[in-house]
Structure formats: structure tokens, C-alpha cells
Amino acid sequence: MPRPPRLSPDELAAALHGLPLWAGNGDGIRRTVELPTFRDAVAAIVAIADVAEEMDHHPDVDLRYRKLHLTLVSHSAGGVSELDLELARRIDALLPG
Ligand SMILES: C[C@H](O)[C@H](O)[C@H]1CNC2=NC(N)=NC(=O)C2=N1
Numbered sequence: 410m411p412r413p414p415r416l417s418p419d420e421l422a423a424a425l426h427g428l429p430l431w432a433g434n435g436d437g438i439r440r441t442v443e444l445p446t447f448r449d450a451v452a453a454i455v456a457i458a459d460v461a462e463e464m465d466h467h468p469d470v471d472l473r474y475r476k477l478h479l480t481l482v483s484h485s486a487g488g489v490s491e492l493d494l495e496l497a498r499r500i501d502a503l504l505p506g
Contacts, residue, residue: 415488424494430506431497437482438489438497442504443475450477453504460499466492468500 416424418435425431431438444450450472457479461467471478479500481493 412483412485413491415483415486415490421489428494428497428501430501431481433480433489435488437469437480438493439478439480440497440500441476441478444477444505445475447475450475453477456503457500460496460503464492464496464499466496468496 415435421433421435421438425433425438428438430442431440433439442453444453454470454472454477457468457470466483469480469482471480481496482488483490483492
């Protein structure tokens, strides 16, 4: 299946209104979340991995103790695409608000 193209700056700004926990620009969209324990944070990464594998679209993940930093970018599109927005929505459904 063809992968969607990168969003224009205006499209991205509009989309971020619907994703208030995410911020970003053409380089990627980012969310940080703090989990109760280190193990909870690792479990969150595993749950995100299941979604990423199902979508064949993978986040950049940086875990610092209980703080999980996620960056979504479509490497093949050279920017943020509809796939990143979909992955962000699915990650939000998994994580505490
Ligand atoms: C072959 C495979 O579909 C590609 O390598 C996929 C895998 N996951 C990916 N994830 C992300 N975030 N960007 C990509 O360009 C990408 N490419």
C-alpha cells in the first residue's frame, strides 16, 4: 500500500488542534508522558510496539526512568504524514491522559 505524503505546515497545524497532547513541526510531533513506575513505562512501550507493528509505522522512543518521550515522523515521507496522526491517536488511547 502506498504511504501517504508529508502534510503541509497548514495541514499539520490544523491537525495538532485535534491532538492537544502533541506538539511539533515538520520534523516530527512529540508527546512526553510520565508513568507511575519504570515498569509501567516499559509496558507502555510494549503496548505501543503492538500498535506500531500492526500499522507498520514506528515511533522514535526515548525512556528516561519513568518519563517516556515519543516522536512521530514518517521517515520515508521526510516529514509528518497522516500515518503519524493516526499513530498519535492510537497512542493517546493507550496512555493515561
Ligand atoms: C519497509 C517498511 O514498511 C518501512 O521501513 C517503514 C517501517 N516503519 C516506518 N516508520 C516510520 N516512522 N517511518 C517510516 O518511514 C517507516 N517505514
